[in-house]
Amino acid sequence: xxxxxxxxxxxxxxxxxxxxxxxxxxxxxxxxxxxxxxxxxxxxxxxxxxxxxxxxxxxxxxxxxxxxxxxxxxxxxxxxxxxxxxxxxxxxxxxxxx
Numbered sequence: 001x002x003x004x005x006x007x008x009x010x011x012x013x014x015x016x017x018x019x020x021x022x023x024x025x026x027x028x029x030x031x032x033x034x035x036x037x038x039x040x041x042x043x044x045x046x047x048x049x050x051x052x053x054x055x056x057x058x059x060x061x062x063x064x065x066x067x068x069x070x071x072x073x074x075x076x077x078x079x080x081x082x083x084x085x086x087x088x089x090x091x092x093x094x095x096x097x098x
Contacts, residue, residue: 001095012084022048023073
């Protein structure tokens with residue numbers, strides 16, 4: 001059980017990095033620092049969007065962009081943080097038998 005919880009925590013931490021990469025890439029694309037017409041950039045952008053969009057789409061339905069500011073990544077990161085702490089402080093001690 002502990003190994004499964006460790007894997008869940010690692011996956012959640014890796015997903016945080018994917019969300020952060022999506023945010024940074026969107027800024028770089030919007031400010032013209034990187035070009036979406038480049039094949040490598042486009043493939044990375046499509047991969048990052050494919051990983052993050054299924055979880056951000058429901059958040060965007062509930063909280064639409066406010067004045068061009070998309071709060072969905074921030075809310076998703078907060079939800080991931082909440083799940084990580086739920087696992088660490090509530091589920092993990094039960095798996096250890098405390």
